[in-house]
Amino acid sequence: MMNTLRYRAKALLKFVLWAVIISFVLSIFVTWGMKGQLGKHNPDILAKVYNDEITYQEFGEVWRNKLQSYYDEGIKLTDEKEKELKKQVLDDMIKLHLQLVHAKNLKINVSDEEVSQAIMSVRAFYDEKGNFDKNRYFNFLYNNRIKPEEFEEDQRKSIAIAKLKNFYRSTVKLTEDELKSYFLKRHRDIKLNFVYFNYLNYLNEISIDEEKMKDYYATHKKEFEKPERVRASHILIRPDLSPTSPTGMSEQDAENFAKKILAQLKAGEDFAKLAKKFSQDPGSKDKGGDLGWFEKGMMVPEFEKVAFSLGKNQISDVIKTQFGFHIIKVADKDPGFKPTYDKVKNEIYKKLQKNEGMKIVYEKVIKFKEKLKESDFNKCAAEFKVPIKTTQFFNIETKVNEIESENFKDYVFDLNLNENSDIVEGKNGYYIFNLIAAKENKFDENKFKKEYDELEARLKTIKFNQIYNDLMESLKKQAKVEIYDQNL
Numbered sequence: 001m002m003n004t005l006r007y008r009a010k011a012l013l014k015f016v017l018w019a020v021i022i023s024f025v026l027s028i029f030v031t032w033g034m035k036g037q038l039g040k041h042n043p044d045i046l047a048k049v050y051n052d053e054i055t056y057q058e059f060g061e062v063w064r065n066k067l068q069s070y071y072d073e074g075i076k077l078t079d080e081k082e083k084e085l086k087k088q089v090l091d092d093m094i095k096l097h098l099q100l101v102h103a104k105n106l107k108i109n110v111s112d113e114e115v116s117q118a119i120m121s122v123r124a125f126y127d128e129k130g131n132f133d134k135n136r137y138f139n140f141l142y143n144n145r146i147k148p149e150e151f152e153e154d155q156r157k158s159i160a161i162a163k164l165k166n167f168y169r170s171t172v173k174l175t176e177d178e179l180k181s182y183f184l185k186r187h188r189d190i191k192l193n194f195v196y197f198n199y200l201n202y203l204n205e206i207s208i209d210e211e212k213m214k215d216y217y218a219t220h221k222k223e224f225e226k227p228e229r230v231r232a233s234h235i236l237i238r239p240d241l242s243p244t245s246p247t248g249m250s251e252q253d254a255e256n257f258a259k260k261i262l263a264q265l266k267a268g269e270d271f272a273k274l275a276k277k278f279s280q281d282p283g284s285k286d287k288g289g290d291l292g293w294f295e296k297g298m299m300v301p302e303f304e305k306v307a308f309s310l311g312k313n314q315i316s317d318v319i320k321t322q323f324g325f326h327i328i329k330v331a332d333k334d335p336g337f338k339p340t341y342d343k344v345k346n347e348i349y350k351k352l353q354k355n356e357g358m359k360i361v362y363e364k365v366i367k368f369k370e371k372l373k374e375s376d377f378n379k380c381a382a383e384f385k386v387p388i389k390t391t392q393f394f395n396i397e398t399k400v401n402e403i404e405s406e407n408f409k410d411y412v413f414d415l416n417l418n419e420n421s422d423i424v425e426g427k428n429g430y431y432i433f434n435l436i437a438a439k440e441n442k443f444d445e446n447k448f449k450k451e452y453d454e455l456e457a458r459l460k461t462i463k464f465n466q467i468y469n470d471l472m473e474s475l476k477k478q479a480k481v482e483i484y485d486q487n488l
Contacts, residue, residue: 046090048482049097054090056487062089070359071215084363086488094483098475100157103164110159118155165468172463174456182459183448184440186413189393191437193377194403195386197365198429199357206360208352216348217341224344226337228296230330232307233289235261235274236281238324258318258325265315271329280324293334303328358429365423365430372420377434393439405431414462 047054066089070077077085119125120132124140127133141151199206217224239254249257261274272288279285296304302321307328310316316328364384371380381388394400396413404427411421412433421433448455 043487046484046487047094048480049094050101050479052097052101054093054097059086059090059093062093081359081363083488087485090483090488094476094481095472096157096161098472098479098481099161099164101479102471102475103160106164106167108160108163108167110156110163114159115152115155118159119152165464168467168471169460169464172460172467174459174463179452179455179459180443180448183451183455184443186396186455187441187444187447188413189395189439189441190412190415190435191393192391192412193388193434193436194391194431195368195377195381195384195388196404196426196429196431197361197368197386198426199354199361200428202357202360202364203353206353206356208349208356212352213345213348214341216352217339217344221339224337224339224347226334228308228336229293229334230307230310231293231332231334232291232310233271233275233329233331234281234284234291234303235271235279235289235327236324237261237278237326238280255318255320255325258327262315262318262327265327271315289329290331354428361429362423365432369420369423369432372432377420390436393437395441403431404428408433 044056045053046056046059063086066085067077119137125132125137127136138148141148235258237249237254237258239249239251257278261278264274265271272290275289276285279289281289284291294307296308298304299307300321300323302319303326306316306319307330310328310330312330312333314330316326319326319328368380368384368386371383375383378388389402391400391402396409400408405424408424408426408431411424412435415421415433415435417435417438419435421431424431424433
């Protein structure tokens with residue numbers, strides 16, 4: 001694969017070199033002829049990082065993929081939103097460039113073997129037997145309009161950045177005192193002010209048309225399908241003539257024994273009791289033979305065929321599979337669901353409404369957070385017309401019903417007094433929290449020891465993020481980054 005890449009790359013390089021030479025010569029004439037008309041900067045250049053340029057062509061490839069993701073979700077972008085999103089994409093490209101240059105300066109290299117291993121670790125490229133399938137790999141790239149050399153180069157960049165981050169992560173050191181202080185911080189009683197940008201409060205800004213809904217249904221139909229299911233129990237009798245067998249039964253003995261159990265069931269004996277007493281399936285025996293719900297394709301064919309043919313509460317004859325002899329009882333059946341557009345259009349509408357709504361409120365909360373850099377929490381809330389809510393004191397083990405976020409405690413207990421949190425995702429929008437009061441509790445040695453590994457991992461991550469964010473700011477200054485917003 002990599003040899004093929006090198007061959008293609010050489011051919012591509014020759015083409016690119018000639019294209020660059022021709023482009024350079026033409027640009028001289030264009031520049032002479034239009035001097036004073038284009039101004040100081042070439043309109044095809046969006047940013048300069050060190051002496052490198054990020055062109056509109058490079059940006060366009062990333063931007064098209066971003067737009068496609070919005071289109072797939074049935075979301076329309078206004079001109080204002082599109083411009084903001086373009087700035088975000090450009091900023092991400094600049095950060096990527098800064099990291100790659102820094103990795104190169106630190107002599108962080110990525111071998112062809114590492115690239116190959118990364119590609120071969122993607123399970124989507126494997127066949128049913130668990131082997132890497134080149135045809136699946138190339139078909140995936142073709143269907144997504146990605147050239148193999150471009151995909152492999154993207155893998156190389158990802159590995160380089162992962163190595164760069166690991167290098168800085170390895171520099172993080174912690175003392176016992178730091179960990180104890182952090183433990184006390186995590187176990188304070190705290191009180192918060194917070195704002196919640198809930199998309200349900202901005203439904204008047206959301207517009208979903210029928211065409212987008214039908215497009216979404218056409219490309220996501222499987223999301224709404226529910227396969228036929230059966231809930232069944234079984235009693236398994238295994239033949240086994242090995243010297244260590246607890247039963248020592250031949251196939252004929254096992255079948256005859258299963259038939260005796262079936263006769264007991266037909267006489268009115270309880271299925272679950274007989275399963276607990278006689279079944280040799282360790283996974284279901286103690287549950288009265290209950291296998292739970294299963295779909296087609298989850299059981300061996302002989303078992304599945306019978307289970308799906310039985311009616312509710314019906315018991316099968318004795319059937320043979322590779323595992324032994326079974327008696328099956330169906331407890332319940334679910335016919336599944338085959339969607340049509342009319343059946344699921346309300347569900348699609350709500351899904352697209354939430355997708356677009358979450359993007360709208362995310363843009364609002366981003367602006368709110370930016371404004372917080374130059375203003376205080378109360379003034380920002382007033383300006384954005386979003387109410388401030390206040391919690392009671394609570395600790396890390398307390399349930400806070402008014403906050404619809406499963407992981408908000410991961411953010412708020414790391415805050416210092418009067419500090420604002422990062423953006424925290426909730427059920428229907430995004431939060432920003434402000435710590436207004438905190439009460440420290442007594443140090444608990446036993447609890448500290450139990451949580452030691454988790455505390456160490458969390459504090460290392462916090463320190464690493466601080467180091468890496470400082471690094472990115474430093475690299476931006478070194479690179480003398482220039483951004484030409486007017487060319488976006």
